[in-house]
Amino acid sequence: MKLKQKINQYISDALANAAINVEQVNVVEAGKPEFGDYQFNGIMPLAKKLRRNPREIAAEVAEQIDTGGVIRKAEVAGPGFINLWLDDIWLGEETGRILSDPRIGVEKKPDPVKVVIDYSGPNMAKQMHVGHLRSTIIGDTLSNLLTFLGDEVIRQNHIGDWGTQFGMLIAYLEEIGEDTGSENLKDLEQFYKDAKGRFDEDAAFADKAREYVVKIQSGDPHCLVLWKRFIDISLGHCEEIYEKLNVSLAREDVRAESFYNEKLPKVVEALDKKGKLQMSEGAKCVFLEDEEIPVIIQKGDGGYLYATTDLAALWFRSEVLGAKRISYVVDARQAGHFKQVFRVARESGLVGEDVLLEHIAFGTMMDKGGRPFKTREGGTVKLADLLDEAVVRAKEAIKAKDAYDPAALENLARIVGIGAVKYADLSINRESNYIFDWEKMLSLEGNTSLYQQYAYARIMSIFRKYDGEIRGRIVIGNEIEHRLSLLLLRFDDLLERAAKDAAPHQITSYLYDVTTLFMRFYEQNPILKEEVGEETRQSRLALSALTANVIRQGLSILGIGVVERL
RNA sequence: GCACCCAUAGCUCAGCUGGAUAGAGCAUCGCCCUUCUAAGGCGAGGGUCUUAGGUUCGAAUCCUAAUGGGUGUACCA
16 A cells, blocks of 8 residues: 555645645655654745745645545644644554455556666676675565566576686686586685696696687587586585575576677677777777776777676666666675766667666675674685574574474574574665674564564464454554554555665664564553453454564565564 | 765664654663563663754755765776
8 A cells, every 4th residue: 555645645635725736745754653643844845935824824734634534633733744643443444454465555566667686696716705695685685575566577697607717617627527526616715726726837727728718708519518517516506505595596597797798799889880989098998978987898909898798788688678677786886887887878879768777786794893704814704604604693592492303493593594694784774884793683682583583473472372363353442553553554655665765774674663563562452361352352463463464574575584483 | 186985872773865852773770571472571871963164944864165984996807
């Protein structure tokens, strides 16, 4: 339910009835409970234009607000605010309605578009490390979110499978034999080091490696077989990580760098035709106005750079895939690169005017001391290790360890631990640097995934005890039920805004509000106690069930699971 | 040098695009389990929203400058 839109309509109608012209009405959620549920602040800016007293205008408008159904009361306050209270009967009906809706009242977009989301993008020459974490989980969350809202999301995993180091790796793979190689590849870091070692110590090997680069690029069948074998194994490692992370990137989402290889000359040609190319210091470049650094399209030696690949990918995504929104979930440090590439794509007509291009930038992952996240030795932290540690730590943190058999405990620890890692990351504004702190994310207090999971488990516990169908209406009986219902009804508005801003932290923030409010409701409003009347009991059960649905669905968008018991 | 980003409680962060007395969580100090899961709830203290100007009915939010921090800056991705 587009609640805000609905309220806006009421205000628009009232303004029209009061013969006041406003282009855009925008109510906001009231800052304090005593100001009601929503407030309209648009009168004050008007007053000046109309040379009238804002309170007077506000009173005239408030008079016109239909308080027969959705809105119970409209009140003028302060210098000219209009505070709005929603009607309890209406709230009860609406929450009851979305309880029986599998989509929890979240409407599908009337105008869905094709969206390409480019995320994760691991390098096939290296094992996935913490540097890939944020892109992977933020990108996956946005994909889930937009899919849920009805857009046609095309996930694109732009893996790095091309480049000079692959000649070396393939030469080494061939040298030690494919079967041994598959085994050794378990530790890509080591494999890379070993290959590099051979490259440095053995000139013949080095020559062979260079030869392989040329051969791969010219399409030599044998080398391509080896190369594909290497990518396959390496990608398999990534998929294990995705599996652990509960990230839904699959083989068919992979559109590797190499895929664009044959399209690169066409990009150059297209830019040249548009008269965008200029030779500079031997390289083919595009110079943009007000940019001191050109975008190099083709190097002096004929080779291509990643800007060219990105342009080819942009063309492919808009022209072939038909995307109207193309989102890159990439480290904020590449802002300059994307700004330039997007401009080149637009100015050259490679991508149409109607396509939204966005760089979904995120900050760097830091340690507790505010320095880039590294191992104690200063190396990069492998994602596999980090996730294993999360599960181990979660297992440690689970209070009633003894109540579970080992398999159940393992499963629980996985859901809690991985959820904690993801939630901690998703719950802060993606653009700022993010401080990774085990204690905080697994301290299990405050705005964490476990707090949500705990609330969910508590609700499940109520239903285990009740063991029956909900068969009554929702009847708002007090202030806290009023606020909880209203918050649950805002789910649609919230998701819409989070999607527009590509901001997962708005979802966690919302879920935290829901959970906190539910905890208060739970403490103050007995449900299954003897003294509670049947109508009230059914109403509270329904509100609890709806809260559980919102938590489960919200966490599901974040790629985080819930458990029945904790 | 130039460009971009950031600065809110001791710490980690919100603040819905300009609204009313700036909010949470940690941490600190109280209170609440014979009661649906206390991994919880209730309460207290804690702020010159980095600084100085400006815009206007109204600024943490917009504009300018300063300070401090981060990042990027032509043939790597």
